[in-house]
Amino acid sequence: MTNKKNCKVRFCKRIEFLAMIFLFTVISALAQSAKFDVNSVAISADLMNILYAGIDNPLSIAVSGVPQTDIDISVTNATAIRTERGWNIHPVKVDEESVVTVSALIDGKKVDIGSKSFRVKRMPSPLAKLEYIDELFGKLKFSGGTIAKNYLETATRIVVDLGNGYECLDIEYDVSSFNLVHFDSEGNTLVEISNGAELTERQLNILKNMKEGKTVYITNVKAKGPDDITRVMPPIEIVLK
Numbered sequence: 001m002t003n004k005k006n007c008k009v010r011f012c013k014r015i016e017f018l019a020m021i022f023l024f025t026v027i028s029a030l031a032q033s034a035k036f037d038v039n040s041v042a043i044s045a046d047l048m049n050i051l052y053a054g055i056d057n058p059l060s061i062a063v064s065g066v067p068q069t070d071i072d073i074s075v076t077n078a079t080a081i082r083t084e085r086g087w088n089i090h091p092v093k094v095d096e097e098s099v100v101t102v103s104a105l106i107d108g109k110k111v112d113i114g115s116k117s118f119r120v121k122r123m124p125s126p127l128a129k130l131e132y133i134d135e136l137f138g139k140l141k142f143s144g145g146t147i148a149k150n151y152l153e154t155a156t157r158i159v160v161d162l163g164n165g166y167e168c169l170d171i172e173y174d175v176s177s178f179n180l181v182h183f184d185s186e187g188n189t190l191v192e193i194s195n196g197a198e199l200t201e202r203q204l205n206i207l208k209n210m211k212e213g214k215t216v217y218i219t220n221v222k223a224k225g226p227d228d229i230t231r232v233m234p235p236i237e238i239v240l241k
Contacts, residue, residue, distance in 0.1 A: 040064045041102050041114040051118045054227030056088035063104045063113050070105040091120040127163040128221035128233035130155050146241045152207050157197045160223040178221040182206050210240045
């Protein structure tokens with residue numbers, strides 16, 4: 001439900017931004033017909049109303065009556081790169097504002113149009129999940145708890161994402177290794193290691209041969225995100241229903 005809500009917020013923000021562009025176009029047309037200058041600016045973070053340090057944050061900017069090629073920006077506490085769809089803002093320091101200042105080339109002169117401040121936050125902690133396949137919904141992600149045997153038998157790999165309602169950020173993580181911890185009939189702890197995201201043949205066989213009520217753990221999941229930092233994820237408890 002949270003994921004749907006956040007995606008809905010993102011969609012509404014896009015509609016709001018497009019409406020602002022339309023309004024500015026109307027204002028610009030009226031201004032030109034009345035022969036006086038009115039230049040309004042819309043600055044909108046495409047994902048949320050905040051920026052995340054260490055990654056590229058898409059930013060959309062529009063100035064009434066000015067083509068995108070004549071718009072430029074400067075940003076504090078961040079680097080800015082122009083893209084086909086707008087700008088990517090890459091903040092540096094957490095808990096410091098990034099101020100985006102917009103200028104435009106108007107009648108051959110560079111004019112400051114406006115600015116907007118954004119809070120810069122640390123990336124939320126990602127979570128490891130077991131990916132499995134549902135006949136109706138396709139690939140799904142299991143974050144821990146009880147799971148039916150028919151689902152467990154379709155699991156093939158470990159994935160990492162932000163979870164907790166942050167899926168709209170669309171941040172990718174590369175899993176480099178993980179452990180599958182299980183127990184023999186005498187209660188001894190056994191560990192099978194995978195040097196990648198895919199479950200090994202031995203790990204697949206362990207999951208396939210699990211008995212009802214038994215528990216295994218996916219531990220020491222290591223993954224690297226776009227900030228080039230390798231993180232170790234919390235474990236996943238898997239209990240066969």
